[in-house]
Amino acid sequence: xKSDTIAVCAIAKNEGPYLLEWIAHSKVIGFEKIIxxxxxxxxxxxxxxxxxxxxxxxxxxxxxxxxxxxxxxxVPCYTAAVxxxxxxxxxxxxxxxxxxxxxxxxxxxxxxxxxxxxxxxIAIHWKLFGSDGHKKRNDDKLVxxxxxxxxxxxxNPLFGRSAKSICRIDKIVRVKPHFCILSEGLYFNEKKRAxxxxxxxxxxxxxxxxxxxxTKSYEEWLIKAERGRPSRSxxxxxxxxxxxxxxxxxxxxxxxxxxxxxxxxxxxxMARLKAVIDAVPAA
Numbered sequence: 001x002k003s004d005t006i007a008v009c010a011i012a013k014n015e016g017p018y019l020l021e022w023i024a025h026s027k028v029i030g031f032e033k034i035i036x037x038x039x040x041x042x043x044x045x046x047x048x049x050x051x052x053x054x055x056x057x058x059x060x061x062x063x064x065x066x067x068x069x070x071x072x073x074x075v076p077c078y079t080a081a082v083x084x085x086x087x088x089x090x091x092x093x094x095x096x097x098x099x100x101x102x103x104x105x106x107x108x109x110x111x112x113x114x115x116x117x118x119x120x121x122i123a124i125h126w127k128l129f130g131s132d133g134h135k136k137r138n139d140d141k142l143v144x145x146x147x148x149x150x151x152x153x154x155x156n157p158l159f160g161r162s163a164k165s166i167c168r169i170d171k172i173v174r175v176k177p178h179f180c181i182l183s184e185g186l187y188f189n190e191k192k193r194a195x196x197x198x199x200x201x202x203x204x205x206x207x208x209x210x211x212x213x214x215t216k217s218y219e220e221w222l223i224k225a226e227r228g229r230p231s232r233s234x235x236x237x238x239x240x241x242x243x244x245x246x247x248x249x250x251x252x253x254x255x256x257x258x259x260x261x262x263x264x265x266x267x268x269x270m271a272r273l274k275a276v277i278d279a280v281p282a283a
Contacts, residue, residue, distance in 0.1 A: 005089040006109050006166075007033035011063060011077045013227060015097045016045035021142050022097050023058060024269035028262050029101055030108030033089060037063040037077045051280040057273065078175040086169050093166035094175065099126075100144060100211040102259045112208060113166065116192065120171040120185030123163040123195060125203025126212045127153065130252035134217035142266065143213050144259045151251035153205070161202055163189075164210050211259055214249050221246045 008031040012019065019036075026034050036058055038046050053060035061081075065073035078094055085092065091113055095101060101124065106112040116122050129150040138146055165187075167180045174181035179197035186194045190207040215221045225242070 002087055003089060005032045006091040006093075006113055007031060007035055007085065007089045008093045008095050009035040009037070009078065009081050010095060010097050011037045011039050011074055012041065012045060012049075012097050013039040014041045014043045014045065014223075016041070016043040016048065017137070017139060018097050018143060019045050019048060020270050020273060021144070021266065022100070023052070024266045024273055025100050025144075025262060026095075028265045028269050029103060030110055031093070032110075034058040035061070035081060035085065035092075037061045037081065039063045039065065039073050039077070048277060051277040052273065054280050055276045057276060074177060075175055082169055082172050082175060086172075089169055091166055092169045092172075093164065094177075094180075095164050095210065098143075098213045098216070099164060100213070100259060102209050102211055102262075103207075104205075104209070104258065105207050109166075116188050118186060119188040119192075120182050121165055121167040121180060121187040121197070123165055123179060123187060123189050123197055124208045124210050125161070125163045125190070125205060126210045127151065127205055127256060128249060128251050129211060129213050129215075129256075130250040131215050131217055131221070131246075132252050136219045137217055142263065143216065144211065144263065144266075147213050147216065148255055148257050149252035150211075150254060150256050152253040153203070155253070156251075162212075163197075163203060165197070209258070211256075215246055218246065 008026050010022070023034055034057070036049055038049055038060065049058065049060045052058045063073060063077050065076070082092070093101070101109070103109070103112050106115065113122070127150045129147045132147050132149045134146060163178055165179045167182065171182045171185055172180045173183050179187070187197050189195050190204060216224070
């Protein structure tokens with residue numbers, strides 16, 4: 001049955017160290033359904049996700065993608081999600097596991113979306129966070145604690161141009177990694193200006209932003225590079241990332257701690273979810 005639910009959807013492959021924080025943050029800011037597609041992960045992530053799904057905390061889907069496919073798994077996965085959930089929810093946001101939505105003027109996602117009731121799509125611009133000089137992964141702190149320095153968008157606005165979207169699911173005709181093609185209606189940026197998502201203006205971050213923890217530490221970057229781009233096929237020349245990309249995107253010029261207001265609530269939610277996982281009988 002169709003509801004007014006606001007969902008967030010991500011595809012994950014070997015993202016085990018980061019899943020719990022991302023799920024907890026998504027719940028804290030008010031996403032009402034968490035949809036995760038596991039893309040044949042071989043780490044501890046699937047066991048955690050299965051336990052959370054069994055407890056009703058998330059929707060888990062298994063996404064197996066042919067190794068000889070001509071495209072990467074991400075866009076076909078999101079297309080399948082639109083078809084599966086079209087008759088169940090109203091809004092869906094496609095936000096990756098290394099991306100965290102930060103709301104500046106709204107208490108939760110529902111209040112944010114209600115403020116854009118005239119739109120069928122909302123573009124929320126990235127802030128690109130760098131390594132902060134970290135060489136190794138530190139599991140004692142949240143991702144959002146470890147990395148607090150980002151690109152200075154005022155100095156280099158091109159790095160604030162990319163966005164992610166939250167859209168009315170029944171208006172989505174086609175999904176792309178950063179935006180959706182809609183059947184009708186307006187696509188707004190945060191300032192309620194109608195935009196063409198393929199020709200996005202330079203982004204602003206006064207009302208909302210996506211913290212994109214793209215590189216993390218150097219150690220984590222090497223793992224990310226080996227995993228490859230989810231939007232590319234295995235045979236694509238640019239499937240796997242080069243070290244030059246780390247140097248290009250390791251942007252640590254200014255401090256941004258706007259996500260800090262969620263920290264204690266996120267930690268409390270993580271503790272609750274860990275207790276949920278521990279309470280689920282082993283398969």
